[in-house]
Amino acid sequence: MMARMQPATDDIRSMVGMWRQMLRIRRFDEAASRLLRSGQMPGVLHLTTGQEAVVAGSSAAMGPDDLLIGTHRNHGYPIARGGDLGPLMAEVLGKATGVCQGRGGEMHLIDPSVGAFFSSAILGSGLPVAVGTALTSQLQRSGRVTLATFGDGASNEGAIHESMNLAAIWKLPIVFLCENNGYAVTVAASYAVSVHDIADRAAAYGMPGAVADGSDPVAVREAVGAARDRAGAGQGPSLVEAKTYRTVDHAENLPSQPYRPEEEVASWRERDPITSFRGRLLAAGHATAGELDKIEQEVGEEVAAAVEFACDSPFPAPAALWEHMYADPSLNRPAASLSWP
Amino acid sequence: MMARMQPATDDIRSMVGMWRQMLRIRRFDEAASRLLRSGQMPGVLHLTTGQEAVVAGSSAAMGPDDLLIGTHRNHGYPIARGGDLGPLMAEVLGKATGVCQGRGGEMHLIDPSVGAFFSSAILGSGLPVAVGTALTSQLQRSGRVTLATFGDGASNEGAIHESMNLAAIWKLPIVFLCENNGYAVTVAASYAVSVHDIADRAAAYGMPGAVADGSDPVAVREAVGAARDRAGAGQGPSLVEAKTYRTVDHAENLPSQPYRPEEEVASWRERDPITSFRGRLLAAGHATAGELDKIEQEVGEEVAAAVEFACDSPFPAPAALWEHMYADPSLNRPAASLSWP
Amino acid sequence: MRELTYLAAIREALIEEMTDDDAVILLGQDIRANLYGTAGFLDMFPEERIRDLPTSETACVGAAVGAAMTGLRPVVDMGSASFSFVALDQFISEVSKIHYMSAGRLKVPVTYRIPLMYNGGVGVQHSDRPYPMFMQMPGLKLICPTTASDAKAMMKAAIRDDDPVIVFEDTYNWSSRGPVADPPAPAPIGTAAIVREGDDVTVVGIGRTVAFALAAAGELADAGVSAEVIDLRSLAPIDWDTIFGSVEKTGRLVVADAAVSTCSAASEIAATVAEHRFEALRAPVRRVTSLPVHSPYTPALEREIYPDAGKITAAVRSVAKQASHGH
Amino acid sequence: MRELTYLAAIREALIEEMTDDDAVILLGQDIRANLYGTAGFLDMFPEERIRDLPTSETACVGAAVGAAMTGLRPVVDMGSASFSFVALDQFISEVSKIHYMSAGRLKVPVTYRIPLMYNGGVGVQHSDRPYPMFMQMPGLKLICPTTASDAKAMMKAAIRDDDPVIVFEDTYNWSSRGPVADPPAPAPIGTAAIVREGDDVTVVGIGRTVAFALAAAGELADAGVSAEVIDLRSLAPIDWDTIFGSVEKTGRLVVADAAVSTCSAASEIAATVAEHRFEALRAPVRRVTSLPVHSPYTPALEREIYPDAGKITAAVRSVAKQASHGH
């Protein structure tokens, strides 16, 4: 297993630490994309590109024992929480050393060891599960808070409504975070969502709702942090909506037609959150250019090592197919009496 | 088939007309309940008792060509729209002359000929269908508005959220009417619903929400009427919440344990909507006691005739089992080659 | 031995498991006032472990999964099979898949009670018997105990199981009584029970059709046909060894299943026997299932559509009277 | 004759039906920008008839029902089979039941396109083949055309049908080309097609397994085994006469089905033949289905779980080599 390449000073909650996490996500996704284009992985890739500030800011806001439950676009969370890139990249490639031994794949990058607990790729379908992890926290009085993320598209799924109501009536320790990137594949939120601010839907459940600038990790950290504190104090759930944008396509390797104005994409690309946050760190004296360049280099090396680890790892052996269907391993294979002569 | 017993002067939209409809519902339900207790019908009975003002008021607010889509508790709508009681009672008894030839039963009392178009007994499940009937109205520019009803319990189903959002983004001609009777079987809305007024959830879809006194048919008619006019004018959906109470159990013939304070039930029974609206009609001079007594008698006779019609009607013949599975009748029976020797 | 109703046996199982393990919690619509086994639990256990659910089945089915993944052992009462439909995605996409897709990093020790209510005049939308739908989801364990003793033993086993288990309760059996030892006779998930031995025809029953099969077997015995009756009891995994062993002896198979025939448990058993024990079969397999229609409300029609003792008897006769072919 | 891809054939069917009948509307997530058959429709038809859907499958499946009940003929693109799960209640409780429960007063002429995407590395939650689940719902018509010609003919028939029809599209076939006459050769819903005649073994395929069965048949022919291949094409109703006729000739049956075996279409066909044409069978029926696991993401494992030509060949050999028994 690879060595962690982060010096202890880069606490993920710090300003520079958040920037490092954003960069780790970006570089990881770029590398994954290269692997896809060179035919080294199956399927499609749902990149976080453009949305890193939401991920880094919210991950920084959550406590060390908190639980994060995500969506099909989940590369960022295990990374921003400080997870090892090697097993994450190996999962993208479907390798035996992947975080889910290649079973889950790129829509299910998780790392429970850093709190990136679970993700579901059926829209809205992960939120009920997140309500349940919060229920355990409440019953066990563990102080753990769940962060449940979902997109603007998913905000229209019935599961979201039910989950918010259930969390509200039970005052569960959970923060709902809507990553509103303006689109569900090609369908604009301005068309598909009947309110301007999804955060306003919080009122339908008697919970606070807040809008945060999703290009600013600090703003996200503050908003999610306030909601987390409220939840941790037993005051129940909140909804935070981070306005963001994916500056890449919905997924790499899916056919696509134009569906959004080029200028819109260009204007968001210009305001790239990683570049602009870098500027802010320098301007405010949080770091020198040299320090940030060094982080760039470290991250580059870390990602390169992760790619190497992933590429060098073996695929699961054919017999592994039968593993993990049941917690009781004796059931994984069908009864012997069902084999053909 | 029975003759309609309503004189034309008793327009269902008039004050006296609404009272007549409330009475028809009450007496119909009482008769059905007697039939159940005497073992003449299967299953259970979801009575409208206590909620008649919501049904009569909203039915009066809708236009003659409008479409009503209801729930498991749907006895009232086909009645309040002026439907024939005979085929409705026959349906309750599972007779061949019932509105759905005994297929649907007491949770599916409909009468499309008076606009009581359809009802679904799976909570929330009828609302998507109602959105679709409104879509047809919009595309056909027919001017027909759909009224979709649901309970406080159903308000927590995901289907409701999705339906409201869809209706809102398409500006469909539909009125959502929540009959909040305070309970879903034994579970109190004050526990299960995370907002005080379900009408407040309208804001989550950018549509108007209004609360109406569900014991007052006039208040309901006004609120639903305003929403209907808005929908008919192409301005999209609204949500009306009528606060009401069922003064009987969730369903007749279901085992039950106490779940609500006796005083609560008693206080609502005292304020019975039929009795109090009668008082109001008399006080305001809409009718004389003699006229209302006459209506009581007419309704009594109408219900008695409906019971007689229903009891005298035959059950469907065994071969009817195979009817109506498909619009194409040749498919109703399995292929001949599938019969045993 | 003392006798209990099926429901009282389940109640005992729940009380014992809740007493033994604080991680066991009970969730259900109307569960606090529930007459079907959980009334009065509030006096025995802390409120927070007995939770009434709002009518939000998707959120509730999923919440139980999340709770199970993090250390609780929830038991969820779904009320009636037809109410589980609005939450099917949670069963398919989450309950059945999480263990596999996380390569075993996440475990889901959750139990769902799904009562099967039918032939009770509750109509088209409330009378489904959808266990074959759940049989199509790999990763689940599915049981349908028939006796009070099995109900207790299997409910306890379900709660202790580290995999998700769904308990289908044929409500016809709820009020039936039977002996329940303490502890109850073991009935491991994955095993069927031979409830009557016989030589001529194997009859496999599920839920209430077991009683019908036993009634049929009694009648057939008078006519000189010896039927062996198997209570399937576990729908996933299925106890193929018991079924195959019986068919090897009798050479004939009838499966009674209250689901609609197409892609039913009966179809699965018939197909599997025809595939793996073809040589043993001396007559066509027969499925006694519901007719391929929805459940009509009217009792005049509804009672006709389900399997009953008469239909099972006729099916057994139709194969028993066939000359033995041998292969 | 001109050749079209399967997708182009569906596109033609949609254009023709939309042109013929203003009541036909198209609904789907991303349908306006959809590359899978509907791109450019906005230039041909009024905007209000081509509607992008929000990701609210329950509302959208149901809205199509309501629209169909009141005079429209909606065609809904579900995107992928796995996305239909969140809306299953609408299919079970509304789509399949409304006609029956209203005693035919309400008709539901709606068409759903459900693409089957699997073996494409999209993982556990996105790769299901759930048509057997829909086969359990009485009241639906279900088709799975395999050729471009059938895709056009059956899509048109589906849209014109007064009952609800679900079109399962095995996306493996989307880019396959074939001759499409104008009008296309008839392929009525409820009929199967014998796509290769043979004498020794009947092989029934569904979706892409038809191509695998044909490949297997070619290979088997070289080895002296003559396989008859049937494209099932209609999952409900099933064309039993064609299947029974073939089995009466060959005496042997192999069914290939990409669903997981338990309660699959393959199980239904195997069971029905073993029940109704037992005397014709001279060897065990064989199901070639997916292994009983979820679809893993990694291609190293995923490709192993589905039926393929090699597995079909092996199954045919295993029954063809059995000595003829006769009954």
Ligand SMILES: Cc1ncc(C[n+]2csc(CCOP(=O)(O)OP(=O)(O)O)c2C)c(N)n1
């Ligand atoms: C229930 C369901 N419907 C459809 C899809 C297909 N799908 C995958 S991602 C996606 C877009 C989701 O949009 P959003 O929630 O805004 O998340 P984003 O992709 O923008 O991060 C869609 C429609 C799905 N996975 N699940």
Ligand SMILES: Cc1ncc(C[n+]2csc(CCOP(=O)(O)OP(=O)(O)O)c2C)c(N)n1
């Ligand atoms: C999806 C679903 N869950 C549960 C039920 C069982 N059920 C029938 S009526 C009812 C209570 C509904 O409460 P509400 O919506 O307030 O309507 P009310 O009965 O008060 O008129 C319940 C839980 C159902 N029919 N459908």
Ligand SMILES: [Mg+2]
């Ligand atoms: Mg989005």
Ligand SMILES: [Mg+2]
């Ligand atoms: Mg209520």
